[in-house]
Amino acid sequence: xxLAAGAxxxxxxxxSQMGFSLGWHIILACFGVGLPGLVLFTEWRGLRxxxxxxxxxxxxxxxxxxLLFAVGAVSxxxxxxxxxxxxxxxxxxxxxxxxxxxxxxxxxxxxxxIFLGIYLYGWDRLPPRVxxxxxxxxxxxxxxxxxxxxxxxxxxxxxxxxxxxxxxxxGVDPWAAMFNxxxxxxxxxxxxxxxxxxxxxxxxxxxxxxxxxRRDRYHRLGMLxxxxxxxxxxxxxxxxxxxxxxxxxxxxxxxxxxxxxxxxTTAGAPESLGGWYSGGELHYALRIPNGLSLLARLNxxxxxxxxxxxxxxxxxxLVNVVHLSFDLMVAIGFGLLALGLWLAWAWWRHxxxxxxxxxxxxxxxxxxxxxxxxxxxxxxTEVGRQPWIxxxxxxxxxxxxxxxxxxxxxxxxxxxxxxxxxxxxxVLRHMTKSxxxxxxxxxxxxxxxxxx
Amino acid sequence: MNLANAAAxxxxxxxxxxxxxxxxxxxxxxxxLVAGGARRGAxxxxxxxxxxxxxWEANHVWLIFVLVMMWTGFPPLFGAxxxxxxxxxxxxxxxxxxxxxxxxxxxxxxxxxxxxxFGAAFAFSSVITPxxxxxxxxAVAAGRVPAAVGAxxxxxxxxxxxxxxxxxxCVVVCAYLAAVYLTGDARRAGDQDLIARFRWRALAAGAxxxxxxxxxxAVLHGDAPGLAHGLANRGLPLVIVSAVAGLAALVLLWRxxxxxxxxxxxxxxxxxxxxxxxxxxxxxxxxxxxxxxxAAQHSVLMATLICLAAGAxLLIPSLTWLYVLxxxxxxxxxxxxxxxxx
Numbered sequence: 001x002x003l004a005a006g007a008x009x010x011x012x013x014x015x016s017q018m019g020f021s022l023g024w025h026i027i028l029a030c031f032g033v034g035l036p037g038l039v040l041f042t043e044w045r046g047l048r049x050x051x052x053x054x055x056x057x058x059x060x061x062x063x064x065x066x067l068l069f070a071v072g073a074v075s076x077x078x079x080x081x082x083x084x085x086x087x088x089x090x091x092x093x094x095x096x097x098x099x100x101x102x103x104x105x106x107x108x109x110x111x112x113x114i115f116l117g118i119y120l121y122g123w124d125r126l127p128p129r130v131x132x133x134x135x136x137x138x139x140x141x142x143x144x145x146x147x148x149x150x151x152x153x154x155x156x157x158x159x160x161x162x163x164x165x166x167x168x169x170x171g172v173d174p175w176a177a178m179f180n181x182x183x184x185x186x187x188x189x190x191x192x193x194x195x196x197x198x199x200x201x202x203x204x205x206x207x208x209x210x211x212x213x214r215r216d217r218y219h220r221l222g223m224l225x226x227x228x229x230x231x232x233x234x235x236x237x238x239x240x241x242x243x244x245x246x247x248x249x250x251x252x253x254x255x256x257x258x259x260x261x262x263x264x265t266t267a268g269a270p271e272s273l274g275g276w277y278s279g280g281e282l283h284y285a286l287r288i289p290n291g292l293s294l295l296a297r298l299n300x301x302x303x304x305x306x307x308x309x310x311x312x313x314x315x316x317x318l319v320n321v322v323h324l325s326f327d328l329m330v331a332i333g334f335g336l337l338a339l340g341l342w343l344a345w346a347w348w349r350h351x352x353x354x355x356x357x358x359x360x361x362x363x364x365x366x367x368x369x370x371x372x373x374x375x376x377x378x379x380x381t382e383v384g385r386q387p388w389i390x391x392x393x394x395x396x397x398x399x400x401x402x403x404x405x406x407x408x409x410x411x412x413x414x415x416x417x418x419x420x421x422x423x424x425x426x427v428l429r430h431m432t433k434s435x436x437x438x439x440x441x442x443x444x445x446x447x448x449x450x451x452x
Numbered sequence: 453m454n455l456a457n458a459a460a461x462x463x464x465x466x467x468x469x470x471x472x473x474x475x476x477x478x479x480x481x482x483x484x485l486v487a488g489g490a491r492r493g494a495x496x497x498x499x500x501x502x503x504x505x506x507x508w509e510a511n512h513v514w515l516i517f518v519l520v521m522m523w524t525g526f527p528p529l530f531g532a533x534x535x536x537x538x539x540x541x542x543x544x545x546x547x548x549x550x551x552x553x554x555x556x557x558x559x560x561x562x563x564x565x566x567x568x569x570f571g572a573a574f575a576f577s578s579v580i581t582p583x584x585x586x587x588x589x590x591a592v593a594a595g596r597v598p599a600a601v602g603a604x605x606x607x608x609x610x611x612x613x614x615x616x617x618x619x620x621x622c623v624v625v626c627a628y629l630a631a632v633y634l635t636g637d638a639r640r641a642g643d644q645d646l647i648a649r650f651r652w653r654a655l656a657a658g659a660x661x662x663x664x665x666x667x668x669x670a671v672l673h674g675d676a677p678g679l680a681h682g683l684a685n686r687g688l689p690l691v692i693v694s695a696v697a698g699l700a701a702l703v704l705l706w707r708x709x710x711x712x713x714x715x716x717x718x719x720x721x722x723x724x725x726x727x728x729x730x731x732x733x734x735x736x737x738x739x740x741x742x743x744x745x746x747a748a749q750h751s752v753l754m755a756t757l758i759c760l761a762a763g764a765x766l767l768i769p770s771l772t773w774l775y776v777l778x779x780x781x782x783x784x785x786x787x788x789x790x791x792x793x794x
Binding site: 063070071073075084086088089091092099104106109110116118125173175402405406416420424431 | 505506507509510512513515516517519520521522523524525527528530531532533534535536538539541542544545546548549550551552553555556557559560561562566601602606748749751752755756759760763766767770771773774777778
């Protein structure tokens with residue numbers, strides 16, 4: 001038997017597969033959470049003002065939502081299957097502790113799928129007001145789904161709500177598990193991230209079109225509405241991120257040490273930007289004296305735990321990945337904040353977006369940047385938790401499915417998702433081009449555009 | 453009834469709903485596959501797209517429900533099944549992703565060659581997904597899954613007579629359900645040609661499903677005598693119900709009572725699933741893991757069941773609205789065959 005001859009339990013392949021499929025799915029999940037809000041807002045404004053530009057925008061975004069939601073729904077299902085196929089050791093024991101939020105998320109996902117069907121296919125069948133109302137559950141349930149799923153990840157970082165007796169699970173409080181210490185900061189951080197990815201991501205599409213010369217009202221609004229949403233959320237996200245980092249300092253000191261490349265426990269620790277960690281030291285970093293102590297403990301002389309506080313076997317092995325991902329996320333977060341401030345300043349001064357093409361260029365890259373920041377954040381938290389799958393409770397190596405041949409599944413996933421990426425982008429591009437956007441949309445243009 | 457049994461029943465309700473609703477969507481993909489060339493098959497494909505477009509995502513969620521219910525309510529069962537059967541489950545996962553995205557892509561493109569590629573991917577994956585899920589069910593039914601994580605054989609646990617037979621049976625049953633449902637949809641669309649085609653297909657698929665199920669009993673006797681014994685005893689009343697409902701569905705189809713035929717076909721499939729459940733009760737994994745042994749803590753089951761009950765209050769009216777909205781609003785019905793099923 002070929003497969004049986006392969007290597008036994010392979011945590012690297014399993015981790016790679018999970019990371020790859022999760023990192024892929026989460027981009028679509030972000031749009032699944034954020035895009036309904038954008039579509040509903042625009043449809044509502046279109047309904048109130050009768051503006052055909054807004055009505056056409058809402059329809060075109062809804063069509064993209066239909067595609068992204070479908071691909072997101074199925075790529076999310078793969079994750080549920082992978083939870084068992086890859087992490088049988090985790091799920092066979094701890095599945096019940098983190099099951100409740102998934103069950104509630106299942107209900108929320110049901111609500112999303114049902115109302116998305118009604119909303120998209122009912123666009124021209126339902127009265128406009130009923131139609132608008134039928135879209136609200138999609139947005140509410142989308143945000144709720146994100147909340148419940150992330151609570152399960154938060155539990156892996158700060159496990160709570162169970163009692164062990166001689167290594168046996170003797171009591172479970174599923175509500176305490178769901179509302180573990182990391183739940184608040186992590187869920188807020190992720191929901192904001194999802195909304196920002198949607199805002200900057202959608203705006204960037206229109207910024208590219210405007211750079212190519214399409215500066216009509218349709219493209220301007222197509223950029224301005226999502227960009228404004230992103231700009232409003234960017235400062236909130238920085239506060240939420242700070243809140244999350246302080247939680248890491250309290251509950252996962254080894255992760256914080258990896259995020260900062262801090263090898264030894266230090267009083268008055270500096271904030272290190274960039275650099276390269278090797279031989280147990282962070283080299284070439286830009287250091288802000290006492291910065292880390294101030295940020296993490298609000299006290300410039302506070303002691304910050306270093307990597308040397310845990311035995312080598314319990315330290316995150318890829319310190320550079322964690323540290324640089326964290327820095328990248330923070331840098332992009334401040335970049336997006338600056339972009340928002342630029343927009344706010346121009347709007348305050350002359351009720352218009354900044355006129356320079358550099359602004360459009362910045363918006364054009366902000367979508368990819370927002371996705372990169374979100375992915376970097378996930379890399380930070382997931383790689384920073386290593387070698388644990390459940391922090392200080394279960395190691396990744398003990399959670400993985402011991403069956404041989406798991407690595408073949410990983411290669412298949414990479415191949416399938418590569419094809420899926422290319423096709424999804426090609427179909428989205430085809431959708432934007434197959435029905436041309438009129439220079440000055442009329443009522444008939446909005447009404448004749450089919451959503452499904 | 454204790455909580456663990458209640459949770460098992462809820463899990464099985466999820467499996468039943470997935471089979472009846474998503475199964476029909478997979479079956480529709482099967483008929484899409486065999487609908488013929490781009491021009492000849494166009495009306496059938498249009499009806500299929502019209503019928504499953506608004507509902508397939510909601511129907512698909514039952515799979516997630518089943519997975520979540522398994523790991524929440526019966527974590528050792530989930531760990532055992534998912535680890536030993538990782539190959540068919542991974543293949544089914546690929547089928548799920550190909551089916552869903554290809555269907556969404558096909559709606560969004562216009563060129564014939566593009567629609568052909570996506571259509572083929574949609575249709576092909578609609579056949580392999582229920583096959584692999586069926587082999588998983590067959591592996592559990594045949595007692596090939598040990599209770600420990602990853603303890604079974606990666607290949608023979610699902611590549612054996614009972615599992616393969618169950619996989620094939622799943623594909624046939626999906627096609628049968630889809631043809632029965634689509635016959636009714638074709639009548640609402642008022643297309644005589646489509647009514648005739650799908651009615652004929654439903655009758656054929658029903659006959660094949662009946663033969664396959666009968667053949668399956670023979671395979672079971674050889675390969676999984678324990679299950680065969682259970683079906684012949686505790687499961688027998690439901691096996692009989694299934695056979696009667698299956699025959700009744702064929703008669704109703706023949707007579708043109710399509711709505712009633714839908715009910716009968718769904719009843720036949722439901723009865724088979726619950727006959728299997730009864731036949732192996734109280735075991736989840738025959739002879740190895742009982743419902744009581746695999747069940748989660750009382751606190752977890754209670755919280756989950758309460759949340760699901762609350763969720764049902766939201767979901768049942770919502771699902772009803774979804775189905776009613778799109779069952780009523782096909783193209784205006786043409787005159788012709790009177791709808792005697794109503």
